Amino acid sequence: NAGVTQTPKFQVLKTGQSMTLQCAQDMNHNSMYWYRQDPGMGLRLIYYSASEGTTDKGEVPNGYNVSRLNKREFSLRLESAAPSQTSVYFCASSEGQLEVHEQFFGPGTRLTVL
């Protein structure tokens, strides 16, 4: 099993450009998440999808949109990138039906917006 995969690994954008970050999991998990990680800020939840067909805002959703394409895939879109969106983005998944809610993380996408 590959676990959680993310593409691309690195990306440089100019202000105003758009892009989509892709995430896929092969663990048959119900729930998927997008986080951003910034120095000194820890992990902040952007959006999550508790189950296929549903999405909800997290702590910092402004400037982002998401799509739960199917049970495996959950994408994050930046419609008009801003320098404040320079960050490392992590996708995660969890079974979502158990009490423990253990999450499994992808390797991250390092995004720079100039």
Added chain:
Amino acid sequence: GDSVTQMEGPVTLSEEAFLTINCTYTATGYPSLFWYVQYPGEGLQLLLKATKADDKGSNKGFEATYRKETTSFHLEKGSVQVSDSAVYFCARNPSGAGSYQLTFGKGTKLSVIP
């Protein structure tokens, strides 16, 4: 709301030193507790977990005991190695029904020097 507080770093230790990273959580509900580790350039990996009071999670020489009376889940290791250099995150699962979001601490960076 749910919160997790962990000691701020960075923490620098010599090889074979004893490690403690403090973590406390809000007492809402009866959460499961986790320690995640992030090695440089990688995503987060689950290090250990505990699901009820007095449980001890352990992995790779690390241990943490779920202390309900002090709402703590401190991470310990008796003898650290250079390869343990990483960022460590404490987390709890949600207290609200139907909520799927883990709450993370801000992370503690550990550097182990030979």
